[in-house]
Amino acid sequence: MPNYKLMYFNMRGRAEIIRYIFAYLDIKYEDHRIEEADWPEIKSMQNHQLLVQILQPCSLDSPVFHHKPIILFIQTYMEQHTLPFGKIPVLEVDGLLLHQSLAIARYLTKNTDLAGKTAMEQCQADALVDTLDDFMSCFPWAEKKQEVKNEMFNKLLTREAPHLLQSLGTYLGDKEWFIGNSVTWADFYWDICSTTLLVLKPDLLDSHPSLQTLRKKVQAIPAIAAWIQQRPQTRL
């Protein structure tokens, strides 16, 4: 089993789908959480620590520091070994950094039923995950002006969400899970996204009992129930 280290903020956010999959598949990993305030510093610290590692054999007055090709090499090396696109979550797999939460999640589900049992089911799971993600990505999470943010959030939760929920309800129909006849990571993602949407609008699912039932079914899976019980409590 490879060595896994997940790096993300101390929140569910974009990392929670990865954590659900680790929990369900009973895979050990380091759940490294950083404070949002420390993020800029950690980003540069990472570079710094790497530099220290690379240069450990050199003394500080070594002529290496005046040798341009060496400096260029170090720069390139650092760029290629730090956060690929300056975003988290990232998953370190035996020293190699993988980025993009959904790509990582899909990678971890490979060759398991969580991905969907056939190529067609896998496509359907991918499509549902992207549909949920498209909606979650509409929210201006980083907007600084509180008034603008509130207005956009309000519009998405009251005007846009009902259409998505209607479509999701129709897609689920009277099936037990979104795709095929067993749980996939699309069901996990529904539980994760809707948990956050319910924080923002507690009555969101009042007229969608089947979508609520699906949440309960995901949350009742023993490994997921245990993870929800033990995870750090954060708002988002």
Add this chain to the structure above:
Amino acid sequence: MPNYKLMYFNMRGRAEIIRYIFAYLDIKYEDHRIEEADWPEIKSMQNHQLLVQILQPCSLDSPVFHHKPIILFIQTYMEQHTLPFGKIPVLEVDGLLLHQSLAIARYLTKNTDLAGKTAMEQCQADALVDTLDDFMSCFPWAEKKQEVKNEMFNKLLTREAPHLLQSLGTYLGDKEWFIGNSVTWADFYWDICSTTLLVLKPDLLDSHPSLQTLRKKVQAIPAIAAWIQQRPQTRL
């Protein structure tokens, strides 16, 4: 080989990655293009045509139209067999509708080197595609107020794009392709997204020769070159 029918607007947009993959893998499909102005009507026409199919055996004064369970059944059937989330592109595969462009694209690359040759490479390709897609999704394509739209487009192209291009250049390094040692759909997606970005800002890649070279390499693949030559010319 299944029967494939792709439905999208008469533009490259979100369907072009699917068309590149069909071209490269030499798979026959119907490239069904609709006019944007016709879209709302087509959406409801689809329902109508389906209804006609279902009801063909009935005469118009049949009591079936007064039988509530039948009406409900027809409603449910129609909801489940029309555009899953009311968005295109969709790909019809032997009558089953798949949605979400990237999920469809990934489905078509399955078991081909276009996906990446290992699970790790597949994750890296997925991550690069999502990184490009995240950026393209920031543009307010549907914004009605031309001034607001111009301002956002301008900000993205002049302030945000340089960071992404810098990261992409670093990620590519002196490699021939983004991932592994042969072309993947991530290289295709780079060519497709950058073609559109260059329409919006022709000097965008002037200081990124390696990213330009990668575009040329993709466009020089015989099947892709042939497709670019023959495809309908549209601005986006």
